[in-house]
Amino acid sequence: MSKVLQRRQFTVAEYHRMADTGILGCHEQLELIAGQIVVREPIGARHAGTVDRLTRLWTSRLGERAIVRARARCDSRS
Secondary structure, three states: OOOOOOOOOOOHHHHHHHHHHOOOOOOOOEEEEOOEEEEOOOOOHHHHHHHHHHHHHHHHHHHHHOOOOOOOOOOOOO
16 A cells, blocks of 8 residues: 655745755755756756757847857866
């Protein structure tokens, strides 16, 4: 017989309070999605390359009509 576990969703304020008090580590890669704390997977080379190609595509298509900005990948090994 299996039990159904109840989940509790967190608010943004609770999430920030957990970070401020040290419950969530400052170097943990976490994000709050629909009230659930989710571990964010590191960005791999394939994903970073796709983002770079899409940024180039949108920049060339939009020209001066918009600013295209992508979050840069940080790699401490380089």
